[in-house]
Amino acid sequence: MKQGVTTLGAVFRPQAPPERLRGVVRAAEESGLDQLWVWEDCFFESGIATAAAALAWTERLKVGVGLLPVPLRNVALTTMEAATLYRLFPDRALLALGHGVQDWMGQVGARVDSPVTLLREYVTAMRALLAGKRVTTDGRYVKLRDVALDWPPATVPPLIAGATGPRSLKLCGEVADGTLLTAATTVDMLRQARQLIDQGRAAAGRTDDHQVIVYLAAATGEGAAERVAADNEGVAGTAEDIAAAVRQLAEAGADTVVLQPTSDEPDPEGFVRFVGxxxxxxI
Structure with missing residues (x-):
C-alpha cells in the first residue's frame, strides 16, 4: 500500500478566460506547486496553446494537458505539437490522450463508432512517431503513409491516457505509460481502476512503471461546501481536510493527485497558492 503521494497538482479550468492564465501560472510557480494542468474542453480553450504559454512563463513547473480528445485531432498534428513542446521544454510537458466527451465529438462531426479502437491506434502511432520511426499504418481510423518527424524528442516521454470504462482502463494499462482519472473517481473506484489497468499491463507483458493521476474536486474558504455540493463531488474545508482526502487517494493507488477547483471558483490564483x-x- 502506498504511504503518500509524490506529486500534487492543480487545475486551471477553462471556465476562466484565457487572460487569467498567466496569473494562475505565476501563482503555481511561486507557491512551489509540482504541476499545473489545463484542459481542452470544447469549446473553451486550446490545450496545446495554453500549455505552451504556461511553460514559456515558468522555469520549473510541469504543465499537463488533461486531456486531448483524439477524435478531434489528427495524430500527425498532435505528435508534431507534442514533439515541439517536449523539445522546447524538456521533462516539463505532460500530455494525456482520451476519447473526448462524445456529445462534443458529435457536435463537430468527429464522433467515432469505436473510441477504444481509435485510442489504441492513436497511442500506438504516436509512440512510434515520437520514437523517430517512419510510420505507415492503415487502421480503422488512423491512416499514415510514410510519416516521420523531422524533430522528434531526444527521449520518448511517457504517454498518458484518460479513461473511465473497464475496456478503456485495460487499454490504458496495455498501451499507455500512465492513466488519468476524473474527479468522479472515489477511493473504491480508484482501487478497481488500478486492478483493470494491471490486467491490461499483464496482458501486454508490461513491467515498466505506470503512473496513475487522479483529479480531486476541492474548495476552501467561504461557501466552499455549497460550491462542491453543486458540482456533486469533491472535498471542502481546510488544508488539513483536503490533505486527508489526498492521502486517501494515495493509499488507494494514486501517484499524483491534481486538485480541481469548482467551475465557479472565485479566486483561481488564490486556489493555486492555497494548494501549493x-x-x-x-502531503
Missing amino acids: QEVRPL
Whole structure:
C-alpha cells in the first residue's frame, strides 16, 4: 500500500478566460506547486496553446494537458505539437490522450463508432512517431503513409491516457505509460481502476512503471461546501481536510493527485497558492 503521494497538482479550468492564465501560472510557480494542468474542453480553450504559454512563463513547473480528445485531432498534428513542446521544454510537458466527451465529438462531426479502437491506434502511432520511426499504418481510423518527424524528442516521454470504462482502463494499462482519472473517481473506484489497468499491463507483458493521476474536486474558504455540493463531488474545508482526502487517494493507488477547483471558483490564483503553500506541505 502506498504511504503518500509524490506529486500534487492543480487545475486551471477553462471556465476562466484565457487572460487569467498567466496569473494562475505565476501563482503555481511561486507557491512551489509540482504541476499545473489545463484542459481542452470544447469549446473553451486550446490545450496545446495554453500549455505552451504556461511553460514559456515558468522555469520549473510541469504543465499537463488533461486531456486531448483524439477524435478531434489528427495524430500527425498532435505528435508534431507534442514533439515541439517536449523539445522546447524538456521533462516539463505532460500530455494525456482520451476519447473526448462524445456529445462534443458529435457536435463537430468527429464522433467515432469505436473510441477504444481509435485510442489504441492513436497511442500506438504516436509512440512510434515520437520514437523517430517512419510510420505507415492503415487502421480503422488512423491512416499514415510514410510519416516521420523531422524533430522528434531526444527521449520518448511517457504517454498518458484518460479513461473511465473497464475496456478503456485495460487499454490504458496495455498501451499507455500512465492513466488519468476524473474527479468522479472515489477511493473504491480508484482501487478497481488500478486492478483493470494491471490486467491490461499483464496482458501486454508490461513491467515498466505506470503512473496513475487522479483529479480531486476541492474548495476552501467561504461557501466552499455549497460550491462542491453543486458540482456533486469533491472535498471542502481546510488544508488539513483536503490533505486527508489526498492521502486517501494515495493509499488507494494514486501517484499524483491534481486538485480541481469548482467551475465557479472565485479566486483561481488564490486556489493555486492555497494548494501549493498550505496543502502541499501536509502531503
